[in-house]
Amino acid sequence: MNLALIHSTACRDLLNDGELEDAVRYCISQGIKPPVPPCAKDSPDYLRCVEVAKETMSDYGWWEKRLKVQHARGRKQAADRERLW
Numbered sequence: 066m067n068l069a070l071i072h073s074t075a076c077r078d079l080l081n082d083g084e085l086e087d088a089v090r091y092c093i094s095q096g097i098k099p100p101v102p103p104c105a106k107d108s109p110d111y112l113r114c115v116e117v118a119k120e121t122m123s124d125y126g127w128w129e130k131r132l133k134v135q136h137a138r139g140r141k142q143a144a145d146r147e148r149l150w
Contacts, residue, residue, distance in 0.1 A: 069128035072097075077123035085115050088122055097131045 072095060079088040085104060092099040100121040104114035121127045 068132055069125050072128045072132075073123050073125045076118075076128075080115065080119050080123055085111075085118055088118055092122060096135055097128075100127075 072091075075091060076088045079085075079091060085101075089099045089101065089103050099118070101114045101117050104111045108114070
């Protein structure tokens with residue numbers, strides 16, 4: 066199972082449907098910090114937020130890198146816990 070592909074596709078679908086807030090929430094639910102802050106649709110920066118989100122959150126490589134970092138941090142934390150026992 067290729068998680069980076071699954072997550073990038075899910076975000077791409079949300080963003081193509083105009084669901085920036087849902088795409089941001091999706092990232093957060095996966096334990097990944099989104100590249101953009103939540104932007105209100107009436108915000109002057111909204112279109113820029115959408116552009117940045119589409120460039121990053123729908124990109125396979127962006128997800129792959131963040132998932133690798135997340136996995137490495139999880140392994141380190143697990144190892145640190147083991148040393149404490």
